[in-house]
Amino acid sequence: MQSEAPSAVTSRPVYAPIIIDSCSDNDVFICENLMSEQMQSLYLKSKCPAKTALCITSDDTDIAVDGVAEKPIKFQKISDFLGSLPSLVKPMTLRSRVYLEGSEPFMWRLYGMFLAQGMVAEQINMQSPVSNKRSLFCTHCFSVTDDVTTTVAPCSGCGRLLHVSDHFSKRHAAYFCYQVNAEDPNDVPQVQELT
Amino acid sequence: MSADKIQVKVTRIVDVAPKIKEFTLVGVNRTLPEFSPGSHVMVEMQGQEKTYRNAYSLLNDALDSSEYRIAVRLQDESRGGSVYMHQSVKEGDVLSVTPPMNLFAPLWHAKKHLIFAGGVGITPFMSYIPEFLRQGVNCELHYMFRGLQTGAYQEVLQQELKTTLFIYDADKEQRCDIKEVLKCQPLGTHVYICGPEKLVEGVEQAAIELGIPLSVIHSEAFAAPKPGTPFKVEIKSTGQVVQVGEQDTMLEALETAGLAIPNLCRAGVCGQCSCAVEQGDLDHRDNYLSDSEKSLGAMVMPCVSRANSERIILDI
Structure with a gap:
């Protein structure tokens, strides 16, 4: 059985090089874990009167890393970030911009959060993802499986062996996946690394 | 018109600004279809020499469709429709309109x-505002006009919006x-x-x-199609040649020649009347086609667009 049959639908996001928008009145730079040199360079290029740099860590990360952080970059645990998001966006306007860096699921989850706050897509800029990790959306049980780097991969919800398509859902920040061996569960196709 | 026409009776005509008249329309032996905020109807006016069809926004609160209210500005460069509405239409007359x-x-x-x-671009927003107020959503209106010509509905807007209404009368600088x-x-x-192109x-x-x-x-550009140099349209399938006069739109000329072109907005917005073009230099005036589609020259919106060449061929 061939698992690599090309998907008829490809909607993989394309990431263009980021250019700092000189018209912005409020720039927010958000990175997953540490900020790359490239992102730091963008931050320095921004001449915006109000700018913020945040590194978001998982809740179980030791926030002591704050001590070594280059100012004015602030470290924040994800739960604290979610709590402070309304106050972060409150001074933002139609002219403001957000710049994101991290894995694809991280950036697109934040993208959804900023859209919910009233931003539009043109205000949100993303770097190329820093890893090939994908989140999978299982079309059978609707579970999302994080940190997947291969196709095929098991669903964390129903255990089905999933083919990872290139059909990306901005709403779910995940790729649609379907059972690869629905007709014969004993047919286990070759696992391939995702790009 | 492509949509089924509705016969309406003009029950009231009032001046709401020096150059704007408001018309109240009720259904003839029928109830009027419901509509949503921002809707318009196409009014058909049977003039002596031609049939005028103009789009007018519905002014009334969309919760009440027992009547339709429209406002018509007497255009300085009228192609005939607004003059007809101002000078020929009387209370008690029956007109045809499309469903909203x-x-x-x-x-x-x-x-x-x-x-x-x-100016008269206030009209589509008259149906927005009651719904915004019901929903408690934040709304701010900047209303610009020349008080000697337009500026209708200032009082009702003031009552509805209070501190979020900002009025600018150019005749008062x-x-x-x-x-x-x-x-x-x-x-x-x-x-x-909504207002002038500028x-x-x-x-x-x-x-x-x-x-x-x-x-x-x-945006909604409410300006009526502008006149232009006359030109000829050849129909590829039949060889029929249709003359488009200075004051006619291509769509009107095609309809007069007996060709039924599906259409809705007649203002270059909806794309319904799109026609394939075999040959000809086009003067695109619509807001539907993209810039690249316009430069390709394979499609035209005959409701507003014209030809730069003396003759074009439509592949219809």
Whole structure:
């Protein structure tokens, strides 16, 4: 059985090089874990009167890393970030911009959060993802499986062996996946690394 | 008209500004279809020499469709429709209208609605505002006009919007600083414009200069199709040649020649009347085709667009 049959639908996001928008009145730079040199360079290029740099860590990360952080970059645990998001966006306007860096699921989850706050897509800029990790959306049980780097991969919800398509859902920040061996569960196709 | 026509009786005509008359229409032996905020109807007027068809926004609160109210500005360069409405239509007359269509609905998920209205361009927003007030959503209106000609409905707007209504009467040297208004609008604001082309372009240009995404800017150009140099249209399938006069639109000329072209807005917005072009230099005046489609020259919106060449061939 061939698992690599090309998907008829490809909607993989394309990431263009980021250019700092000189018209912005409020720039927010958000990175997953540490900020790359490239992102730091963008931050320095921004001449915006109000700018913020945040590194978001998982809740179980030791926030002591704050001590070594280059100012004015602030470290924040994800739960604290979610709590402070309304106050972060409150001074933002139609002219403001957000710049994101991290894995694809991280950036697109934040993208959804900023859209919910009233931003539009043109205000949100993303770097190329820093890893090939994908989140999978299982079309059978609707579970999302994080940190997947291969196709095929098991669903964390129903255990089905999933083919990872290139059909990306901005709403779910995940790729649609379907059972690869629905007709014969004993047919286990070759696992391939995702790009 | 493509949609089924509705016979309506004119029950009331009132002057709401020096050059604007308001017409109240009720169904003849039928109830009128319901409509949503931002809708318009196409009014058909049987003139002596030709049939006029003009689009007018519905003014009344969309919760009450027992009657339709429209406002007509006497255009300085009228192709005949607004003159007909002002001079020939009397209370008690029967007119034909299309069922309501909506090509300018507000974005209901917006956190704030910022409106720029110019002159008679206030009309589509008259049906927005009661619904915004019911929903308790933030709404701000900047209303620009020449008080000696237009400026209708100021009192009712003042009652509805109070401190979020800003009025600029150019005949009193009052001007709106559009850039200043746009500068600090919060996230989630959507901007609506209805008025002269100059106003639409002014708001869009200010947005570009401020770095505001154009996806939050929505406009309805209400200007009637402008006249132009006469030209001929050849129909590829039959060889029939149709003359388009200076004051006619291509669509009107095709209809007069017996060709049924599907259409809705007759204002270059909806794309319904799109026709394939075999040959000819086109003067695109619509807001439907993209710039690249326009430069390709394979399609034309005959409701507003014209020809630069003496003859074009339509592949219909």
